[in-house]
Amino acid sequence: MALQITVDPDAATAPFEQIRAQIAEQARSGALPVGHKLPTVRGFAEELGLAANTVAKAYRALESDGVIETRGRHGTFVAAAGDAAQRQAAEAARSYAQRAVRLGLDRAAASAVVEDALRAAYGDVA
Template identity: 75%
Template sequence: MTLKIRIVDGSAPYEQVRAQISEQARSGALPVGYRLPTVRGLAERLGLAANTVAKAYRALETDGVIETRGRNGTFVAAAGSAAEREAAGAAAAYAERVRRLGLSEAQASAAARDALRAAYGE
């Protein structure tokens, strides 16, 4: 696992850790079942506070990218299926909400497209 934190990058260090681990898990560079370093170990290696790495790990666990198995450690989960299930659930909730608001399919699609573009910095 290779992580590089760039302080001048402008994004928070925990977000850089989260994004890099997520991308490496998604690309297969970190295979399903790969055991991640402990929070303290990774923090030490990167020169970060343990709370910073812990925050990144919590976000990754919420996203379904990693799973913690108690004292056994933290491992890369089958992220694709968990992420896709969560996205489908969020999309269903969004569809129900815009239907109740009385928006047309075109209006709802335009709002979702705008939100996605903003989220991806386009």
């Protein structure tokens, strides 16, 4: 199974973000199964016609998000992203809830801030 990524150099979105988003979506959808080995940074950069640092930045972001994992000299693989993403989202929610309480927000105000942020993040226009 080959990794299918396209980068539009004219897009408003940075190339590293295009790579990150496409790999994350393919991992989430199962098109890239858990354990699938990704190409090396240098090899993938050459294939895409990009600088190695661009691909490395995408891989770092994906690893930070728990979508991929690097196993030293063995390579980089698709991780069990659902579990890692769920844990990270739960930790972010706990941290936000604690901060909202410290700031004196009631539940409704704290929830409204989250809803506004989610609408902005998902591009919903209300």
